[in-house]
Amino acid sequence: xxxxxxxxxxxxxxxxxxxxxxxxxxxxxxxxxxxxxxxxxxxxxxxxxxxxxxxxxxxxxxxxxxxxxxxxxxxxxxxxxxxxxxxxxxxxxxxxxxxxxxxxxxxxxxxxxxxxxxxxxxxxxxxxxxxxxxxxxxxxxxxxxxxxxxxxxxxxxxxxxxxxxxxxxxxxxxxxxxxxxxxxxxxxxxxxxxxxxxxxxxxxxxxxxxxxxxxxxxxxxxxxxxxxxxxxxxxxxxxxxxxxxxxxxxxxxxxxxxxxxxxxxxxxxxxxxxxxxxxxxxxxxxxxxxxxxxxxxxxxxxxxxxxxxxxxxxxxxxxxxxxxxxxxxxxxxxxxxxxxxxxxxxxxxxxxxxxxxxxxxxxxxxxxxxxxxxxxxxxxxxxxxxxxxxxxxxxxxxxxxxxxxxxxxxxxxxxxxxxxx
Amino acid sequence: xxxxxxxxxxxxxxxxxxxxxxxxxxxxxxxxxxxxxxxxxxxxxxxxxxxxxxxxxxxxxxxxxxxxxxxxxxxxxxxxxxxxxxxxxxxxxxxxxxxxxxxxxx
Numbered sequence: 363x364x365x366x367x368x369x370x371x372x373x374x375x376x377x378x379x380x381x382x383x384x385x386x387x388x389x390x391x392x393x394x395x396x397x398x399x400x401x402x403x404x405x406x407x408x409x410x411x412x413x414x415x416x417x418x419x420x421x422x423x424x425x426x427x428x429x430x431x432x433x434x435x436x437x438x439x440x441x442x443x444x445x446x447x448x449x450x451x452x453x454x455x456x457x458x459x460x461x462x463x464x465x466x467x468x469x470x471x472x473x474x475x476x477x478x479x480x481x482x483x484x485x486x487x488x489x490x491x492x493x494x495x496x497x498x499x500x501x502x503x504x505x506x507x508x509x510x511x512x513x514x515x516x517x518x519x520x521x522x523x524x525x526x527x528x529x530x531x532x533x534x535x536x537x538x539x540x541x542x543x544x545x546x547x548x549x550x551x552x553x554x555x556x557x558x559x560x561x562x563x564x565x566x567x568x569x570x571x572x573x574x575x576x577x578x579x580x581x582x583x584x585x586x587x588x589x590x591x592x593x594x595x596x597x598x599x600x601x602x603x604x605x606x607x608x609x610x611x612x613x614x615x616x617x618x619x620x621x622x623x624x625x626x627x628x629x630x631x632x633x634x635x636x637x638x639x640x641x642x643x644x645x646x647x648x649x650x651x652x653x654x655x656x657x658x659x660x661x662x663x664x665x666x667x668x669x670x671x672x673x674x675x676x677x678x679x680x681x682x683x684x685x686x687x688x689x690x691x692x693x694x695x696x697x698x699x700x701x702x703x704x705x706x707x708x709x710x711x712x713x714x715x716x717x718x719x720x721x722x723x724x725x726x727x728x729x730x731x732x733x734x735x736x737x738x739x740x741x742x743x744x745x746x747x748x749x750x751x752x753x754x755x756x757x758x759x760x761x762x763x764x765x766x767x768x769x770x771x772x773x774x775x776x777x778x779x780x781x782x783x
Numbered sequence: 784x785x786x787x788x789x790x791x792x793x794x795x796x797x798x799x800x801x802x803x804x805x806x807x808x809x810x811x812x813x814x815x816x817x818x819x820x821x822x823x824x825x826x827x828x829x830x831x832x833x834x835x836x837x838x839x840x841x842x843x844x845x846x847x848x849x850x851x852x853x854x855x856x857x858x859x860x861x862x863x864x865x866x867x868x869x870x871x872x873x874x875x876x877x878x879x880x881x882x883x884x885x886x887x888x889x
Contacts, residue, residue, distance in 0.1 A: 407825075
C-alpha cells in the first residue's frame with residue numbers, strides 16, 4: 363500500500379495539501395510536487411482582497427516556508443508542467459522533457475478562468491484574477507484606475523468590486539443573471555447582498571452582459587452592455603467562472619464529465635491515479651449522492667487529507683466532509699455550509715437590517731441542507747456541525763427565537779422540540 | 784520577540800516574531816503545521832486554535848465576540864486558555880508568550 367514514488371501534479375492548495383498530508387501520514391517514499399507557477403505554493407483567497415489593498419504582506423501568502431519542503435523531503439518542481447501521462451509506463455513527461463516515474467499519480471490540476479469572448483476582450487486593461495502574478499498586476503492597475511468595470515457578479519467579482527470601492531474607485535458590476543451569486547446563493551441572501559453592496563456605493567447592473575469592449579490605442583476605454591449602455595472604463599476585471607483543467611487527464615483516456623471523474627475515495631478509473639480539488643467531479647452525500655465539482659479551500663484541503671490516509675496505507679474511508687465556503691466582501695463576512703442547490707423552503711434567523719443573519723435552507727423533504735450566514739460565524743459553525751452529523755432540525759425550530767442553536771449543535775439540547783410557537 | 788509553541792509529539796519550537804505578526808502567521812511561516820489556519824486568518828474556520836498558558840492569559844487581551852463564538856466549535860476541546868491564534872498579534876508586551884498546540888484542528 364505504500365507506493366515508492368508518488369507524483370502530485372499541481373501545486374495549488376490541493377496539490378500542496380496532498381503532499382503535506384502524505385508526509386503527515388508518514389508516507390515514506392519519494393514525493394514529488396510539480397507546479398506550473400514559479401512561486402512557492404500560496405493561498406489564493408487573499409488575492410482578491412487584502413493582497414490587492416496591501417493589507418496582506420506578500421510573504422504571508424505562502425502555504426509553507428521553503429524550508430518545509432526540504433524538511434519534509436518533498437521535491438518541489440516549480441515553473442514546470444506535466445505534458446503527458448503514460449499510464450502503461452506509469453510515468454509523466456514534463457514540459458522540460460524530463461520524465462518522472464510514479465507508482466501513484468495525484469492530479470490536482472485546478473481550474474482556470476473562463477475567458478470573456480467578446481470583441482475587445484484582448485485589449486490592454488482587460489484582466490482576470492487567479493494567480494499571484496495576476497494579483498500583483500491587478501494591484502498596480504487598481505491603484506492607477508479611475509473607472510473599474512467588473513464583469514461577473516459571483517464571489518470573485520463581488521470581492522474585487524468591494525475591494526475596488528474600498529480603494530475609492532468608481533466600480534460597476536455587470537451580471538448576466540437576474541441576481542448576484544445566483545449559482546450558489548438563495549434568493550434571499552442574494553437580494554440582501556445586492557442591497558448591501560449598492561448602499562456601499564457599488565453600481566450593479568443585473569440581467570445584462572458585455573456586448574463589446576471599446577479601446578483607444580490598444581487600451582480599454584469603455585464597456586458596451588447588451589442593454590445599450592456605454593460605461594467608461596480604464597480597467598475591466600473579468601470574473602465569469604472557471605473551467606476545470608481536465609485536458610491532461612482526458613488525453614490519458616481518463617473519464618471526464620465537468621471535471622475528472624472520481625469515486626468517493628477520490629480514485630479515477632485507473633487504480634494508480636487519484637485526483638483532488640477544483641478539477642474533480644466527486645459524488646457527495648451533501649448533494650444527494652450526485653457528483654459535484656467544488657471550487658473552495660475546504661474542498662481543496664479536505665479531499666487531499668482523505669486521500670493521503672489511503673495512499674499512506676491507512677484504512678481508506680470515503681471522503682465525507684460537509685462542503686463550506688466563505689467570501690469576505692467589504693465588511694460583510696459571508697459563510698456557507700452545505701450545498702443548497704434544489705432547496706425548497708428557507709428560514710431566517712437574525713436581522714437583515716442589522717446585517718447579521720443566517721438563511722437556513724431545507725430540501726423538499728424538510729431536511730436541512732445548507733446555511734448561508736452573514737456576519738454570523740457562530741451560526742456557520744453550528745450549521746456545519748448540524749449538516750455533517752445529520753442531527754434532525756426542523757424549520758419550526760430554526761424560526762423559534764428561543765432555540766439555542768449552539769446548544770443544539772453541541773448536543774446539549776435533546777430531540778427536536780414539539781412545542782408550538 | 785519570541786513565541787514558544789508546545790507541540791504534541793515534537794520538541795518545543797521557539798520562534799522569533801516581528802511586531803504585529805499574529806501567533807498564527809508566525810506558526811505557518813515557521814512550518815508549525817499543527818496550526819492549520821485554513822481561512823488564512825479571517826475568522827472563518829477555527830483551525831488555528833491554541834491554548835495560552837495560564838500565566839499569559841492576562842496579557843494576551845480580550846477574546847473578541849466572533850472569536851468567542853468560534854471557540855465553541857474547535858476540534859479539540861475548549862479550555863480556559865483557548866484562543867484563535869490569528870487573533871493574537873505580537874507586541875513587546877507579549878514577548879516570551881507560550882502557547883500549546885492542540886492535537887486536532889479539524
